[in-house]
Amino acid sequence: MAERVGERLGIDTPEVLSDPTIDELELPKSRIKIPDSLSYFVTGDKWDRVMHTYGKSFKDMTRIYNRDFENPPDVVAYPADENEISSLFDWCGENNYAAIPFGGGSSVTDGFSPPEDGEYAGSVCIDLGNMNKVLEVDPVSRTALIQAGTLGPSLEDQLKPHGFTLRHIPQSWEFSSLGGWIATRSSGHYATNLTHIDDMVETLRVVTPSGTVQNRRLPGSGAGPDPDRYFIGSEGTLGIITEAWMKLQGRVAFRANASIAFDTFYGGAEAIRQITQAGLYPANCRYLDEQDARFYGAGDGKHSMLMLGFESADHSVDAWLERAVEICQDHGGKVQSKAGSKDNALESSRSGAQGNWRDQFRYLPRLMHTRAAMGIVSFTFETAYTWDKFEAVDTEILKRMRQAQKDIMGGGVVCRRFSFLYPDGPAPYYSVVAPSTLDRSLEDYQALSDVASDAISELGATITHHHAVGRSFRPWFDKEVDPIVRNMMAAAKNEVDPNWIMNPGLLLDRPAHFKIVG
DSSP: OHHHHHHHHTSOOOOOOOOOOGGGOOOOOOSOOOOGGGTTTEEOOHHHHHHTTOOSSHHHHHHHHTTOOSSOOSEEEOOSSHHHHHHHHHHHHHHTEEEEEESSSOOSSOOSOOOOSSOSSEEEEEEOTTOOOEEEEETTTTEEEEETTOBHHHHHHHHGGGTEEOOOOOTTGGGOBHHHHHHTTOBOSOSSSSOBGGGGEEEEEEEETTEEEEOOOOSOOOSSSOGGGGTTTOTTSSOEEEEEEEEOEEOOOEEEEEEEEESSHHHHHHHHHHHHHTTOOOSEEEEEOHHHHHHTTSSOSSSEEEEEEEEESSSOOHHHHHHHHHHHHHTTOEEEEEEOGGGTHHHHTTSHHHHHHHHHHHHGGGGHHHHHTTTOEEEEEEOOOOGGGHHHHHHHHHHHHHHHHHHHHSOOEEEEEEEEEETTEEEEEEEEEEOOOTTTHHHHHHHHHHHHHHHHHHTTOOSOSSSOOTTTTHHHHHHHSOHHHHHHHHHHHHHHOTTOOBSTTSSSOOOTTOOOOO
16 A cells, blocks of 8 residues: 555655554543442443544544544443433433444544543543344335444344345445444445435434434324434434334346546536436446546546446336437446446446445455554545535635645645435545655644535535534534524423433534523
């Protein structure tokens, strides 16, 4: 990786720091004394505190390699049921402890770190890993009741004997949980149609400091605002999602795919807009610019590459692929490979440009730490906006980022792709790699990230399409959401979390002159 990064940036091969060991790390003393009544599932062990301090962002990884563990949780709890969660909430409320939900720990937006403002007497990280079962499958309605702590691979393993799949596969799939997906409004495998986890939730069960919320199982309802939507995307600020009835899919039986090259990124974007607006609903429609295609081994660095795929549990999708390819060819696209149901499309997706992209996409989460260990600034940011703004907004974002890289670090690479698509707009995903040093990389990262976030906000795009807000993007979230809506959110939090203990600092701040209730 060091050699590859050095070659790509035109610098000497970077030094790589060694991985930290538990013995090297120094943690502040826990501020919390665990009562005997909770000691069987709450611990202040050093290992547990270390493993629940950071997520998987570039900033997190850099701090890990700097051996910086100045702000770990005071204790970590591993509840096995809702009664234990309620006991934790009572304890936290009585003692002014922050209660911080933890799923798989894959946040890239600083989504579960303890507050640093001194307003809380301690912090309790609540790990849902023991609540990891598929409790019930309804094959008639094609739904399942699943505990929120279930990680992606386990969830699919438990559904497979029933002949179903959730088919929600974010890049963090191996390391993230159902509850985390719901709380952060995750986006998964599908580029179109079944993109957001929102669309797969039938109903939720949520434990809050004020009590348990159980919404009715319904395929749809016009009875006021959807109550589940209060919690989908709430990022652990209102309570802990413990169970969810989820809508399932049949296991994929038919596939068709193609890889298509375009001379210009904007030319290919026009084809993709037409595909999306035609209602063809490709499962995969990843479109990589020239540099991104080269990085993933999906292209020659001279053409943008479209990885196009269709799938179904019920019927052949060859006709959908043929129509999509026609649209691409009408816009100058050149087919590099194509396979339908008779051509073993599954195997073709594992070789060539499709296979190279697939392998990199699956395994990059395992390598996220390596560039941080080199002092190389490496991060991604994503957004969404309407098609009418696309070329102008994309051009301006690239212009600002390239100028910032030049001014701050002397150069670097910024490239982009489409990950998710809608009839009214794309969700571009940008990757940044730039030279820095081990002692400056955090500062340089923050400067570049701020340029990107300012551009997104000023140009009228969303600060996040699927990574969530967290602490990282809170200032820009505040600008994006109408003040009246923010007041509505605060009123809802007052009702379910009267002591404002749940994941403080995410989405909302505890009001000034706050007094603990009870």
